[in-house]
Amino acid sequence: MEKEMPDNIAFSEEQGYNASLLPYASNVGAPVIKMDDLVSWKSRGISTVNKEFENKFNELKMQYQNLMNEYEWNELVYNAKFSFEPVIGEIYHLYRGDDGINFLSLISPQEWNKEHIGTFKLNSDKKWIVLNQKDSVFQ
Template sequence: MENTKPDNIVFSEEKGYNASILPYATNVGAPAIKTEDLVAWKTRGIHQVNKEFENKFNELKQHYNKLMEEYEWNDLVYNAKFSFEPVIGEIYHLYTGEDGLHFLSLIGPTEWDKEHIATFKLNSDKKWIKYEASDRFSKNEIHW
């Protein structure tokens, strides 16, 4: 039989008896070294990260939907008929004409009987900003 050491003796061929320099306890009365249950920690981490990704995705989706809505309104206004050069900061109204085509006007919806679609203001980036308001307003009542 080989020369073996008992299990409670810390010995290596390279370093000899080195129990006193090890970073963990080696005697029989020392607390047991247990591996932690990492599955629960990983599950919590995965759940937390997935929730964060879901929230970020929903934010991006809302931002995308808002951007697409702005694009569609701008497309509608820029494809409407108008025979004047719009002034930045001025308020305009989009209508549907009797021929079914859209047209842009300075005349407010309370001043005539046309099918009013929406009210817009042209900003300095040449983007039409849709004005959300009740049907009763005049040019002086609109506050940006």
């Protein structure tokens, strides 16, 4: 049985000479086609992206914890007893009274012998900024 075409020619009955359409080399002089190592590329990419997500998650978690801490301090100060209107930019001190009720005062802890909870400053957004705090208040 004799072949009509030699082995090194890409020809099919349906498409004719289709060497330029084939996904592989059909000529002896064509360059070698090597498959890229996609598994290692994917694993490096996944590792890099997961590290980035983990860092962003930890950053957001830290921001959330700081926000909750600010919220708890503001809640504590706003629920304290005081009989004056606080002035923005002024420094105030939060104390626990003998009756267990928290109260806000202008008197510093060095001038008074009361249980000092924290020192705060009221900012222009009416948010209390912690300047000095007792560590074990929220545990």
